Amino acid sequence: MxxxxxxxxxxxxxxxxxxxxxxxxxxxxxxxxxxxxxxxxxxxxxxESKEALALAVIDEQWAGQRRTWTRILGADAEPLERLRLLFEETEAAQRAGQHDCGTVAGCLFGNLTLEMSNQTEAVRARLQEIFEAQVEMVGAVLDEAAEREEIAAADTRAAARAVVAQLEGRVMFAKLYNDTQWLGPLWANCLALLGANAAQQAAAGA
Amino acid sequence: MxxxxxxxxxxxxxxxxxxxxxxxxxxxxxxxxxxxxxxxxxxxxxxESKEALALAVIDEQWAGQRRTWTRILGADAEPLERLRLLFEETEAAQRAGQHDCGTVAGCLFGNLTLEMSNQTEAVRARLQEIFEAQVEMVGAVLDEAAEREEIAAADTRAAARAVVAQLEGRVMFAKLYNDTQWLGPLWANCLALLGANAAQQAAAGA
The missing domain is CATH 1.10.10.60 (Homeodomain-like)
Incomplete structure (x- = not known):
């Protein structure tokens, strides 16, 4: 030691x-x-407890992931391109995890939401904060895209929730099938959910 | 006893x-x-084991849910209307569960996918079969909708996977927030993912 x-x-x-x-x-x-x-x-x-350790694990994971999200979503590229890069990064991270552990581990926050949110209110509250921060970060990018009339979504926070839900749903399937290819259609799904304009959808092959 | x-x-x-x-x-x-x-x-x-019991629980749950899905998706209504009724039923079931247990329990299959699929191959295989059956059932309805030119989705199985992923993602958030209102936008999200035609989207207020 x-x-x-x-x-x-x-x-x-x-x-x-x-x-x-x-x-x-x-x-x-x-x-x-x-x-x-x-x-x-x-x-x-x-x-203090196993629960306190779980909260520390969650906080550390989010600190790292938030840095990545901030770097990508705050970059200089066009708004929808930044969102596309975020999904690309998500897929790369899951693929790297699969390479290291032999299995797609999924999203730590999604995993713990389904396992723990009904059992400890402290964990539920922390996970809510994290997903709210994610929705806010995606929503801010959608505000820019909406201003440029690239998407039809009027309520950008509602649209961001749909996008994050699609992300979590697809990560679930990537874990179930131990196959990150489940994340491939994420970008086309996202553009459809946002009511992206024809030029954007055509560029994505959606 | x-x-x-x-x-x-x-x-x-x-x-x-x-x-x-x-x-x-x-x-x-x-x-x-x-x-x-x-x-x-x-x-x-x-x-034989706790795992065998888990498989029996999964099978019993799916037997009941498949009956419900078959009844709704095989009914006489128009194809997209049947899909809408399936989401309505999903929300009602989660609300009933919340009423009975005090908390939104989420989808048993999604919960066990994130908790167990990396730990027991028998459970992973069974859950894959169930989600494949769900995608097939939704996909068959989408075939009908595509034939009627109500949706743009060319690959109806790929579209069904996006719909089931959105469903699982939103059920996750309903559990996290212990609030079934998270399931409300599911129908509008589904129409967007399917590239539903303007008449369908207008009818849904999407």
Whole structure:
């Protein structure tokens, strides 16, 4: 075991991998500490509970993903092109995960929504905040596209929710079939949901 | 405890409720038998394993849901109207579940896809069969709509997959927010995904 300050990080890293592979409920504190290579007794020095650790895993994952989303959606390209790049990045990330773990792990937030949201209100609230932030980020890009009359959607936040729902639904199927090709039609689906104009749809082969 | 033949049914019913509320991994055989009111020793008389019980729960749920889908999608109404009624029924079922359990439980198949598909190949295969059957049922209705030139979608099976993905994504959000209103825009989203003609979209207020 390294310095005390490392042990908390090791627990977090081990928990993230284990939760991604097997979900939250099936895990025990002893197993997480064993995977982290830290004595079981040290767990509660860093985390008040298994739930507190789950929240830390969620926060760390979102901090990384939000950086990626901000970089792509805040870039210089045209608004719909930025959205297309976001989906491309999502597919690449799932493919990389599949390469590393042998299986498409899906979206950590979607996985935990279906597994945990009915069981712990703290996790439910945190996941709601994350999906609201995603809808807001996508919605802001749609505002730009609507201003350029590239999409017909009048309520851009409602349209963003439909887009994020399609993303989560398709990630679910990519996990079920262990095949990231399920994410391929996402861009065409997105343009259809947005009522994108003919030029945009033709460019996407939609 | 009733007759032996009842005990297997009681285990199945208890397992279905518990899996719906808390997922599969968190459950133990002892807890299921306690909820069913049967001696723990009798479990393995009926089910070879907890996984075998999960498969029985999935099969029973799909048998009921398939009957509902067949009734609605095979009815006499116009094709897109049947699809609209299917979404209406889905929302009503989630609302009834929320009324009974205090919380939107979501789709059992979606829940188990994200929780279990990477952990047991038997469950993954069964869930794939169910979603393929759903896509086939929706796709057959879309064939009729395409023949009537009510939708633009050329590949009706691809369109059906997009529709089922939107359904699963929105059910996920209904569960996250414990609010079935998330299912309200499903019909308008579906028409957009299908490239439904203007008359159909106007009728839906889409």
């Amino acid at each position: 390294g310095r005390t300050s490392d042990a908390g990080e090791k627990i977090l890293t081990a928990a993230r991998s284990l939760i991604e592979l097997r979900g939250y409920s099936a895990l025990g504190v002893a197993e997480i500490c064993k995977a982290a290579g830290v004595p079981k007794g040290s767990f509660y020095y860093f985390y | 009733g007759r032996t033949s009842d005990a297997g049914e009681k285990i199945l019913t208890a397992a279905r409720s518990l899996i719906e509320l808390r997922g599969y991994s968190a459950l133990g055989v002892a807890e299921i038998c306690k909820a069913a009111g049967v001696p723990k020793g009798s479990f393995y008389y009926f089910y």
